[in-house]
Amino acid sequence: MDLEKRLREFKQTADQAILREMDDTAELEERILGKARGGQKTAERKFGHRSLYKVGAAAVAAASLLLFSGPLFGPSNPAPGGHVTTGPGPVDPVPADPPSLPAGTAPTPPAPGTSPGIGQPPGTDQLSGPSDEEIQNKVQEIKEALRIGLTQEEVKKRIQAPYNVVDDNGDLENGADEFWNISFFKQEGYVPEEPEYVVDETGLKARKVGLNLFIGWKEKKLYMYSIQYVQGEKNDIYFYMMRPNGTVGMEILNERPSPSVLDLGDSLKNAYFGFVETKKDGVLYGLKPADILKLYLHAEEEGDLLTQYAFYADGGDDSAKPSLEAFLEDVKNDPAGAENTQKRLADLRAHVIGFETKEQKPESPSGQKSKYLAEAIVYMQFSDGREALPFRLVKNQEGVWKVSWMPIQ
């Protein structure tokens, strides 16, 4: 059969088959039009605030003392070497190549420009403190502005707010050699009880401070950071962390995580830590495909990339698998991907309610023997009725189930 002819028929087949349910786009059109209009308002407000700072920074800073701490915020007895920047203002987004926003969050919702940084003037509605939306917008702005590897000068330019240099007394032991703390939406005169390198749960819970940004530096370059902020009627404390390897984590500190079928029982925990320690497949011998899936997702949640990589099957049908170095580099350079991964994992944790495993003979190109003994698809079933999500594993020559490269099919 003529390949060219087949290709010319592709359009018709695609329309009839692949794209058959894509005719009704009315809802999407309305969504886009609505978002575009909202986005325009946002941009105008941002611009308005920036102008205000330019023309009257001093007046603005004085007025802000009514509610928010001025330049000398933070503990009354700042750590030695403590330093405060000038020029309070909003967080500047990354000027070049901003990250793709995760699915469904596209334009920033209205009002990020109204979220006050330190020294910003309180508006009428700010007398009762910042709204959840304002805090959330500030979180988003910070995430967009910060990247692993930025210099201190670059960060100061992007986050124009006063910072405190924090002395951790060597307690943190996380590889960073310098720490900064930046508070947003902080009440005037508020001094946290805890040292600045400890999450200020009391202050956040009481909304005496809305958001703390804690940055770890290594050799004057951004090494890791966390954002702690308050949200909701119950004043939940959210803890978001960008790890040095580029993965992100998120948890609500005052809430025990809901039980999930992805939780590891004691025996799986033992297997997990054994594998973390040794990376030897033998530790996983006898585990079922669904067990390996749980362990793999756990490594991903933990941001343990070396362990995650070790769960992948070697070569063979998975020849697209990159080297470990390329894998690590990929993650480090893709904050948007890390963000998406964290969201998807949280979704799986919240909604997967069971597994169904189907084993089959390994797929192989015709006439060739697969290097795997078997192949399994674990279907993750969801509480909200969506279609089961297949996850592929293969059994290697040692009889151990390993994760197929790009496992979700």
Added chain:
Amino acid sequence: MRKLEQANIRLEKTKEAVFESLVRGYVKKILRLVYLIVKDRNLAEDITQEVFLKAYKNLSSFREESSMQTWVYKIAVNESKKYLRSWSFRHLFFRAEVDVEVVGDTESAVLQSDSRIRFARLVMSLPPTHRQIIVLHYYEELSIEEMADILDISAGAIHTRLHRARQKLREQLEKEGLEWI
């Protein structure tokens, strides 16, 4: 001053109208194009939304040096690429299989047994760079010059990429034993 404000409002209205007609006219096309590249409906919708928000933001800089279609396609291809590059997408979700079955009583009987379905499935299983070039040329029916404009590469490079994509398809056909379908 008042006149200037009024002129701005008129300009804004014109922009709104142009954007609305752009959305009404191209959303379906862009959604389909993006879907054929990323193979996930939800993701395709999100990317399509991004494409139009970008277009809206840059509408005033559109200089009609290319057609509106080429301009929007260019944004769509670039936005799709971002996702294809995305670490989580590549590591987790890249193997998404597309459901290539035909709905419809009369045609399904004919087409489901038709080798065209198997061929379409094969096209959709191509690596993204190959699939993208096939989709632009054979699905969107764009000329070599238009593709060169959209992908920002020379016409010669388009020819090379098309050749490679066809070659890959041939290999896949042989591998699957479908060379005579």
